[in-house]
Amino acid sequence: MKEDIILAGVGGQGILSIAAVIGSAALEIGMYMKQSEVHGMSQRGGDVMSNLRIADHEIFSDLIPCGKADLIISVEPMEALRHLPMLSHDGWLITNSTPFKNTLDYPDVDKIMATLEKIPNHIVIDADKIAKDLGSTMSANMVILGAACPFLDNVCLDIENGIRNIFGRKGEKVIKSNMDALKAGREYTTALLKKQTIKI
Amino acid sequence: MQKLMLLGDEAIALGAIDSGMSAIYAYPGTPSTEITEYVAHSREAKEKNILASWSTNEKTAMEAALGMSYAGKRTMVCMKHVGLNVAADPFINASITGANGGMIVVAADDPSMHSSQNEQDSRFYGKFAMIPVLEPTNQQECYDMVSYAFDLSEKYSIPVMMRITTRMAHSRAGVVRKPAREQNSIKLPVNLIQYVLLPGNARKQYKKLLGNQQSFFDESAASPFNKYFDGTDKSLGIITSGIAYNYLMENFQDNKLNFPVLKISQYPMPRPFVEKLISECKEILVLEEGYPMIEESLRGFLNNGIRIKGRMDGTLVFEGELNPTKVAAALGIPVPQIANIPEVVTNRPPALCSGCPHIDSYLALNQALDKYAKGLVFSDIGCYTIGALKPFESINSCVDMGASITMAKGAADAGLSPAVAVIGDGTFTHSGMTGLLDCVKHKSNVTVIILDNKTTAMTGGQPSHGDGHLFDIVKGLGVEEEHIRIFKPIRKNHDENYRIIEEELNYKGVSVIIPTRECIVETNKRMREKFK
Known part of the structure; x- marks a missing residue:
């Protein structure tokens, strides 16, 4: 049993919080985990990614082999595509649809969406809008994590517990807004899969 | 046993806190920064009165550490690989003066230049200084090696280098702690001219360093971090250094690895193991993160007639960090057909923050x-x-x-x-x-x-x-x-x-x-x- 996850986004978008929540949930049930992250120059608005590996057996490599990731979880649509070579043939790509445009030559968003649509297994969710509607723009990353939750069930992770562990110190209000965001994301994916009668 | 999720950097820091370190000195530089950050923010370190000092540059950090060691206390100095260029003068000379209290120099290399201007390999500096070099394979080894390195440093009165690379520094995994050791009290060097590198004394000290070389080889041969795994298929013998071992093992999760493997995590290279591998195997594949240091020394200038594969013959690309996929290709293991990055994707270089x-x-x-x-x-x-x-x-x-x-x-x-x-x-x-x-x-x-x-x-x-x-x-x-x-x-x-x-x-x-x-x-x- 293993789950290899590529987390992608732009420096400052909160992918390390996603990693921390999943990681904490994995540790809680005694799973092995490795998580490699990017520090330094790219954190200044450049593309960032994290390799997150969870398994019920010893994990050797800190990096996921190319073409073997089970999931790409991205908080930015173009960044999701950047890591496509990492995704396995039956892997799933879950991404935010809200672009983060901090470059002069950011591509046409329609083209990005059209490319995402061609990927066999994908969930595209407007996490920024959902987070805003919930009154908590800061928790778009937890909406994305929520949208990925159905795919994490096979490693039996209690993500809610992970949120409590990671955000516990910040008080009940912060926990609740993150929980709400997570729930909204999960519901989105569950409904979508049901509509398309896809079983995962 | 409770596991702590730590970056390789943090595991080194915690290892130092638990090994009786009295002070850590550093100039920040990716991927080494989090070692000193961890000590600086650790409540335990504060309670134990451990000094975490950001220095003006790597040279002043190295010299302050040497002074701390002179006074008999255990100390660590950390920098990124190019920082060691700045500190090279005291670093090389510290191998001549030797250490008194245990002294560890951590150099964090950045192959693939994620956040650096070159990908120089600090193991060469260790070899240049003729001191033992340790290269952890995983986060637990990062932790465990620190106390081992302090003991080794004090046993031979010599600074010891720990060399890590980006993926070791910035990857988290579970680490188990060991009982903590007390700090040393102040104890000056027995020989008060030890640190005076006037030519007459420097020659004596240099002879002492040369005299210790055989012992360093012996230590490597007996090191718990160097391991020889025998195999039945002697058509190929594999040497790995540091985290390259992980990339090798990643490729043998589902199928058995039958080649003999020598995992090197302490230098100078463990001679008996290298001899055994070379005498028994038809070909040798060297997997090392960084420049082909092991490969070059085995090859020798005249290639010695031993068949060696690695970065120098193109089995692996010369530059850049390794990964499981590159290692698979070097072993002839089929890799999955992968998608290309779609054309629509453009570069997103780092940018100055809004309001900078x-x-x-x-x-x-x-x-x-x-x-x-x-x-x-x-x-x-x-x-x-x-x-x-x-x-x-x-x-x-x-x-x-x-x-x-x-x-x-x-x-x-x-x-x-x-x-x-x-x-x-x-x-x-x-x-x-x-x-x-x-x-x-x-x-x-x-x-x-x-x-x-x-x-x-x-x-x-x-x-x-x-x-x-x-x-x-x-x-x-x-x-x-x-x-x-x-x-x-x-x-x-x-x-x-x-x-x-x-x-x-x-x-x-x-x-x-x-x-x-x-x-x-x-x-x-x-x-x-x-x-x-």
């Missing part, structure tokens, strides 16, 4: 230089190096810490006018001050802009040693007071600011302009703390 003071400084500089030809601005290492990219394209060099000022001097000596240097406050105190003194001494025609954002921003906001007294430092170095200009880089002051730069570009001598405004990330951090 450097943006306003570069806008002012660009306007002041508008009437001149391009290519007049030498710069340095920090967030402001991003000014080389669009939309600013303000700077024309980034070589090593402090080079902006001295390169501008050399270009001014050649007749380039104006010759401009752009350097950050942290980089200026790290290695820019001596260069500015050169300019003053020779009355060079340079305009030096010290971007003072009051912090070491790129590595996460460590203290900047010139904060609050840059003007006095510059004046003390002999720059005329009327040509030291300070302004606040904000959009509102743009016209005034670019005219100040313009005026100083026109002055045929040394001028220093200090745009001063706190890093926006630090300002936001302070505000969040305040309103929490």
Whole structure:
């Protein structure tokens, strides 16, 4: 049993919080985990990614082999595509649809969406809008994590517990807004899969 | 046993806290920064009175560590690979003086240059200094090796190097702690001339170092971190170093590995194991993260007739970090057909933060230089190096810490006018001050802009040693007071600011302009703390 996850986004978008929540949930049930992250120059608005590996057996490599990731979880649509070579043939790509445009030559968003649509297994969710509607723009990353939750069930992770562990110190209000965001994301994916009668 | 999730860097820090370390010295640099950060923020370290000191540069850090060791206490000094170039003088000489209290030098290499200007391999420095080098394979080894390295250092009175690479430094995994050891008390060296490297004594000390070489080989052969795994298929023997071992094993999760494997994590190389592998196996594949150091030494200048595969014969690409996929290809293991990156994807280089003071400084500089030809601005290492990219394209060099000022001097000596240097406050105190003194001494025609954002921003906001007294430092170095200009880089002051730069570009001598405004990330951090 293993789950290899590529987390992608732009420096400052909160992918390390996603990693921390999943990681904490994995540790809680005694799973092995490795998580490699990017520090330094790219954190200044450049593309960032994290390799997150969870398994019920010893994990050797800190990096996921190319073409073997089970999931790409991205908080930015173009960044999701950047890591496509990492995704396995039956892997799933879950991404935010809200672009983060901090470059002069950011591509046409329609083209990005059209490319995402061609990927066999994908969930595209407007996490920024959902987070805003919930009154908590800061928790778009937890909406994305929520949208990925159905795919994490096979490693039996209690993500809610992970949120409590990671955000516990910040008080009940912060926990609740993150929980709400997570729930909204999960519901989105569950409904979508049901509509398309896809079983995962 | 409870596992802590730690970065490799953090595991080293915790290992040091638990091994009786009394002080850690460092200059921040990716991927080494989190070692010292961890100690600096550790409550336990505070309770144990462990000093976590950000130094002005890697050389001062290394020397302070050597002094701590002289006094009999255990100490660690950390830097990124290029930082070891700065500290090379005390580093090499410390192998001649030897250590008293245990001394560990951690060098964090950055193959693939994620956040660096080259991918030099610090193991060569260890070999150059003729000291033992340890290279952990995983986070638990990072932790365990520290106490081992301190013991080794004290056993032979020699500094010991730990070499890690980016993926080891910045990857988390579970680590189990061991019981902590007390710190050493002050105890001066028995031989009070040990550290006096006058030629007569240096020769004696050097002989002592040479005399210890055989023992270092023996230690490597007996090291718990060097392992020989025998195999039935002797058509190939595999040598791995550091985390390359993980990439090898990743490829044998589902199928059995039948080749003999030598995992090297302590240098000099364990001779008996290497001999056994080479005598028994038809071919040798060397997997090492970094330059082909093991491979080159096994190959020898004349290739020795041993069949060796690695980075030098193209089995693996010479540059860049390894990964499981590259290792699979080197072993002839089929790799899955992978998708390409879709064409629509464009590059997203790092960018200056919205509200960053450097943006306003570069806008002012660009306007002041508008009437001149391009290519007049030498710069340095920090967030402001991003000014080389669009939309600013303000700077024309980034070589090593402090080079902006001295390169501008050399270009001014050649007749380039104006010759401009752009350097950050942290980089200026790290290695820019001596260069500015050169300019003053020779009355060079340079305009030096010290971007003072009051912090070491790129590595996460460590203290900047010139904060609050840059003007006095510059004046003390002999720059005329009327040509030291300070302004606040904000959009509102743009016209005034670019005219100040313009005026100083026109002055045929040394001028220093200090745009001063706190890093926006630090300002936001302070505000969040305040309103929490």
